[in-house]
Amino acid sequence: MGNVLIVVEQAEGQLRTASLSAVTFGKKMAETTGGKLSLLVIGSGVDKVAAEAANLGAADVTFVDDGALKNYLAETYAPIVVKAAQEKGVSVVGVTATAFGKDLMPRVAALLDAGMAADVVAIVAANKFRRPMLAGNVIAEIEVVTPIVCATIRQTEFAPAQAAGAASPVAKMDAGPIDAKGAEFVSLAAAKSDRPELTEAKVVISGGRGMRESKNFDELAKLADLVGGAMGASRAACDAGMVPNDLQVGQTGKVVAPKLYVAVAISGAIQHLAGMKGSKVIVAVNKDPEAPIFQVADYGLVTTWEKALPELMTEIGKLKAAQR
Amino acid sequence: MKILVTAKRVPDPEQKVKLKGAVLDVSAVNWQLNQFDEYAVETALRLTENASSTGAGARAPEDQVIVCGIGPKDVQQQLRQTLAMGADKAILVDGADDALDADVVARTLQKIVEKEKPDLVLMGKLAADSESNDAGQRLAGLLGWPQATFACTVEITDGGKALSVGREVDAGMETKKVRLPAVVTVDLRIVAPHAVKNGKTASDHAYAEGPRYASLKGIMAAKKKTIEETTLAALGVTPTLKVKTIALEAPPARKAGIKVQSVEELVQKLHNEAKVL
Ligand SMILES: Cc1cc2nc3c(=O)[nH]c(=O)nc-3n(C[C@H](O)[C@H](O)[C@H](O)COP(=O)(O)OP(=O)(O)OC[C@H]3O[C@@H](n4cnc5c(N)ncnc54)[C@H](O)[C@@H]3O)c2cc1C
Ligand SMILES: Nc1ncnc2c1ncn2[C@@H]1O[C@H](COP(=O)(O)O)[C@@H](O)[C@H]1O
Numbered sequence: 115m116g117n118v119l120i121v122v123e124q125a126e127g128q129l130r131t132a133s134l135s136a137v138t139f140g141k142k143m144a145e146t147t148g149g150k151l152s153l154l155v156i157g158s159g160v161d162k163v164a165a166e167a168a169n170l171g172a173a174d175v176t177f178v179d180d181g182a183l184k185n186y187l188a189e190t191y192a193p194i195v196v197k198a199a200q201e202k203g204v205s206v207v208g209v210t211a212t213a214f215g216k217d218l219m220p221r222v223a224a225l226l227d228a229g230m231a232a233d234v235v236a237i238v239a240a241n242k243f244r245r246p247m248l249a250g251n252v253i254a255e256i257e258v259v260t261p262i263v264c265a266t267i268r269q270t271e272f273a274p275a276q277a278a279g280a281a282s283p284v285a286k287m288d289a290g291p292i293d294a295k296g297a298e299f300v301s302l303a304a305a306k307s308d309r310p311e312l313t314e315a316k317v318v319i320s321g322g323r324g325m326r327e328s329k330n331f332d333e334l335a336k337l338a339d340l341v342g343g344a345m346g347a348s349r350a351a352c353d354a355g356m357v358p359n360d361l362q363v364g365q366t367g368k369v370v371a372p373k374l375y376v377a378v379a380i381s382g383a384i385q386h387l388a389g390m391k392g393s394k395v396i397v398a399v400n401k402d403p404e405a406p407i408f409q410v411a412d413y414g415l416v417t418t419w420e421k422a423l424p425e426l427m428t429e430i431g432k433l434k435a436a437q438r
Numbered sequence: 439m440k441i442l443v444t445a446k447r448v449p450d451p452e453q454k455v456k457l458k459g460a461v462l463d464v465s466a467v468n469w470q471l472n473q474f475d476e477y478a479v480e481t482a483l484r485l486t487e488n489a490s491s492t493g494a495g496a497r498a499p500e501d502q503v504i505v506c507g508i509g510p511k512d513v514q515q516q517l518r519q520t521l522a523m524g525a526d527k528a529i530l531v532d533g534a535d536d537a538l539d540a541d542v543v544a545r546t547l548q549k550i551v552e553k554e555k556p557d558l559v560l561m562g563k564l565a566a567d568s569e570s571n572d573a574g575q576r577l578a579g580l581l582g583w584p585q586a587t588f589a590c591t592v593e594i595t596d597g598g599k600a601l602s603v604g605r606e607v608d609a610g611m612e613t614k615k616v617r618l619p620a621v622v623t624v625d626l627r628i629v630a631p632h633a634v635k636n637g638k639t640a641s642d643h644a645y646a647e648g649p650r651y652a653s654l655k656g657i658m659a660a661k662k663k664t665i666e667e668t669t670l671a672a673l674g675v676t677p678t679l680k681v682k683t684i685a686l687e688a689p690p691a692r693k694a695g696i697k698v699q700s701v702e703e704l705v706q707k708l709h710n711e712a713k714v715l
Contacts, residue, residue: 224579229680296617
């Protein structure tokens with residue numbers, strides 16, 4: 115007993131990097147419980163993902179491959195996670211707290227009659243964890259008292275697992291009966307971007323309502339590209355249609371913790387701060403000296419973006435030229 | 439369609455959090471309805487009414503909105519608010535705020551569902567205090583119902599037998615169809631002007647952004663509506679916690695920052711001091 119199962123997320127036959135954080139969590143948990151770490155991949159045509167997962171240093175990798183599992187549904191995936199958890203005799207089941215993980219794990223917990231630790235930021239003991247509450251204004255220590263602990267892991271708090279030397283054994287598991295319970299995947303409208311993923315970028319450049327319109331985000335995009343960063347936004351900018359919703363940073367958007375976070379024309383509402391307060395260095399550009407964003411900014415510049423952005427391009431350009 | 443909506447009270451997110459030792463100092467907390475639950479109420483009203491530009495719209499007798507809150511007696515206040523918005527009936531299940539976890543909540547709601555037999559349970563995608571994002575999916579799991587979380591659009595389809603739900607996921611928007619009965623948890627943008635389509639209200643009808651305010655008439659009418667009271671024990675729910683909160687503490691404070699005078703100074707500092715450029 116005391117084994118650990120981590121669900122590895124894949125999309126269209128590609129392992130999602132976000133999962134690597136849960137793998138790191140899984141390794142730490144296995145050390146804590148003295149058990150073995152198993153990884154689980156679910157989908158259709160996922161043997162390659164399983165092979166990739168086998169390089170991550172787990173004791174073994176299980177994969178479930180079935181045409182009916184092509185598109186993720188909590189209804190069909192949750193019973194498979196339960197089946198694997200029971201076969202492996204685990205005391206911990208974890209997944210990264212992406213939209214996928216957050217949708218899936220509570221349903222798994224219900225089926226396992228288990229308690230869930232949501233959005234774990236640190237491990238205290240085999241069943242004790244730390245997690246943020248109240249928009250990150252409080253850190254709670256919680257104890258899960260059920261024999262099996264379910265957990266979703268905050269990606270930014272666990273470094274991605276690295277490839278290990280030897281490959282772990284890979285085994286295929288039977289899906290068991292697949293019943294979608296009347297749920298059906300219809301379509302995915304994905305926003306495509308060449309920039310790094312928001313949750314993985316070392317630099318994030320975010321804009322807020324003060325950017326006023328969509329075309330002004332092009333200026334921010336230029337800056338993001340210059341520093342190889344990702345684009346983010348406040349809710350207000352997303353709601354106004356300036357940028358797609360999947361760029362939203364915050365309590366109800368993505369949680370980011372880059373080395374450098376630049377907030378341009380964002381006031382700094384608590385719901386926004388909840389998603390970026392963990393960044394190493396925060397820069398705020400805002401024309402209002404009283405904007406709350408300055409309370410969390412390491413470097414604040416009181417000015418308009420119209421003035422600051424072209425100058426930033428020039429100064430960073432100079433720096434880059436000197437570094438070459 | 440009969441819809442059960444859940445309502446939790448949470449501390450006002452705008453209020454500064456105060457701790458008393460290792461617990462929340464609730465003495466000065468302003469409690470309010472969890473915003474996502476308010477959105478869920480608005481969604482339920484939009485799903486059931488025949489709205490027009492001239493009024494909130496009438497509801498057919500079979501279209502009902504029932505709200506359920508689990509918590510202390512004071513939750514009546516938040517339940518009254520939902521009744522004033524237009525919900526038909528409320529149920530208050532007595533329970534202390536700190537004697538609940540997502541599992542107790544889900545098991546309690548399961549009992550209410552068995553009693554009320556709704557076609558749909560609408561919940562918030564998370565509670566702004568616990569932020570566990572747990573209860574809805576858990577309830578769906580217990581009931582063996584389909585689930586659609588993070589809903590930003592919802593449309594009644596198949597002659598009222600199913601919902602087509604737009605879900606905000608990491609990559610963009612997913613469309614998922616769920617047969618009824620189902621559990622749906624709502625995200626922020628569900629209260630956008632065109633997010634909800636019910637087949638009765640004209641499909642080009644534009645709602646005002648956000649949840650509706652209670653009208654004076656609504657507030658008066660709410661006084662006559664019933665809040666049924668029950669207890670966990672009466673519902674046969676054992677309040678054993680699966681997740682216990684041991685202690686709360688303030689997060690590490692960020693070191694006070696500085697204001698820079700120019701972009702040039704900013705870039706120099708980012709390069710030489712912070713070493714991030
Ligand atoms: C339940 C709930 C969940 C939420 N979740 C999130 C979330 O996940 N993420 C999120 O971001 N928000 C979230 N919000 C919204 C949040 O409360 C704020 O409304 C939002 O973050 C404000 O966005 P903003 O800072 O862009 O806009 P505003 O608050 O309007 O600020 C605009 C700023 O731009 C500055 N400005 C204007 N013009 C210029 C200029 N020319 N140059 C420089 N500066 C300029 C202004 O001084 C101002 O500070 C949530 C709200 C609720 C109720
Ligand atoms: N005590 C409660 N009473 C009623 N509904 C609740 C309660 N706790 C949680 N919920 C519902 O479950 C949703 C998710 O909560 P959580 O899992 O705590 O993030 C909330 O938006 C509520 O709709």
